[in-house]
Amino acid sequence: MSTAQMAVPTAAELPSIGAVLDSWQTDDGPLHLHTGDLGWYSLRDSEATAQAMRIWRCDDKVLAIGLLDGEDLLRLAVDPDFSHDDSLAQQIESDIDPSDSAAPPLDNAVFGKGSAIVEARGATCLVARLAERGWEADEPWTPLNRDLNLPVEAPDLRVEVAGPDNAEAWTAVHWSAFRGMPYTVDDKQRFVQRWHTMMSGPFSSCAQSLLGYDHSDQPVAVTTVWSAGPNRPGLLEPLAVHRDHQGHGYGKAMAIAAARALQQLGSSSAAVGTESSNVAAVAAYSSAGFAPRTEVRDLRRNR
Numbered sequence: 470m471s472t473a474q475m476a477v478p479t480a481a482e483l484p485s486i487g488a489v490l491d492s493w494q495t496d497d498g499p500l501h502l503h504t505g506d507l508g509w510y511s512l513r514d515s516e517a518t519a520q521a522m523r524i525w526r527c528d529d530k531v532l533a534i535g536l537l538d539g540e541d542l543l544r545l546a547v548d549p550d551f552s553h554d555d556s557l558a559q560q561i562e563s564d565i566d567p568s569d570s571a572a573p574p575l576d577n578a579v580f581g582k583g584s585a586i587v588e589a590r591g592a593t594c595l596v597a598r599l600a601e602r603g604w605e606a607d608e609p610w611t612p613l614n615r616d617l618n619l620p621v622e623a624p625d626l627r628v629e630v631a632g633p634d635n636a637e638a639w640t641a642v643h644w645s646a647f648r649g650m651p652y653t654v655d656d657k658q659r660f661v662q663r664w665h666t667m668m669s670g671p672f673s674s675c676a677q678s679l680l681g682y683d684h685s686d687q688p689v690a691v692t693t694v695w696s697a698g699p700n701r702p703g704l705l706e707p708l709a710v711h712r713d714h715q716g717h718g719y720g721k722a723m724a725i726a727a728a729r730a731l732q733q734l735g736s737s738s739a740a741v742g743t744e745s746s747n748v749a750a751v752a753a754y755s756s757a758g759f760a761p762r763t764e765v766r767d768l769r770r771n772r
């Protein structure tokens with residue numbers, strides 16, 4: 470086989486890249502980059518998503534798919550049939566961490582100079598190569614999944630599929646959970662617009678956003694689930710409970726609702742990954758029947 474070449478895809482290529490990435494998701498495989506991760510990134514629009522991606526192809530066959538989720542974090546999935554392929558690993562390694570560090574970075578370089586993180590779960594050869602070059606283990610993450618071949622109970626919360634009219638409520642809950650600061654008119658305008666962009670973007674056909682209401686019909690919890698197609702693991706990204714309403718079982722209920730939604734979409738399991746330090750998230754998913762798997766760590770370059 471000839472050498473794999475790295476390229477930045479066009480926005481028009483995103484659906485076909487998503488289809489390849491879907492085919493790499495398996496219940497017993499690693500929780501690596503998922504189409505749902507691309508979907509969540511597509512809040513920024515298709516062009517920005519394509520620009521943030523790096524694709525390694527050989528003879529038109531896609532062998533690795535990367536998303537620059539921030540300028541110093543590359544999240545990567547490698548075709549499971551090539552996870553032990555050292556020539557692919559060597560090519561990706563040289564694109565990620567060129568030996569000639571004195572040379573100016575290429576236009577489509579993966580990283581600039583300085584520190585960088587690679588998430589390459591399941592990419593056995595690449596991980597070994599980067600470790601050999603002095604890349605160190607970063608903070609631990611906990612992947613969790615729930616088997617959807619078994620029945621999923623009804624959540625203890627009223628949960629609706631969020632449509633365009635719910636964008637403001639959905640984003641307000643998310644903002645509160647992750648930012649915890651006032652949701653200004655400008656913030657709202659921007660985030661609502663981004664939500665619409667995501668929910669009508671190149672991965673929207675596999676997405677379902679959910680909104681949970683408490684007994685007084687207040688929106689309190691949100692999630693978006695992303696199917697990778699029938700009989701494959703679907704992803705939760707994100708899950709959030711409004712800061713004023715945490716600790717009342719809504720996170721657990723929403724994770725159950727997400728599992729149920731994915732089951733209805735034909736997924737074989739519901740998968741999620743969280744920093745192990747996010748004790749509340751690990752506890753909420755575990756309480757919702759998600760089984761924690763072995764912790765995983767990204768690789769960090771400190772140079």
Ligand SMILES: CC(C)(COP(=O)(O)OP(=O)(O)OC[C@H]1O[C@@H](n2cnc3c(N)ncnc32)[C@H](O)[C@@H]1OP(=O)(O)O)[C@@H](O)C(=O)NCCC(=O)NCCS
Nearest residue numbers: 646709710715716717718719720721743749750752753756
């Ligand atoms: C993570 C999050 C969704 C949990 O939602 P929540 O409504 O507060 O959690 P719940 O009340 O449903 O709690 C579910 C379980 O987790 C436990 N739990 C919740 N917070 C906890 C904490 N800080 N420490 C330990 N356990 C905790 C609860 O005791 C409960 O356990 P039980 O069911 O065995 O009694 C919420 O904290 C949040 O939105 N955080 C910010 C966004 C985030 O981190 N999302 C997840 C990213 S992957």
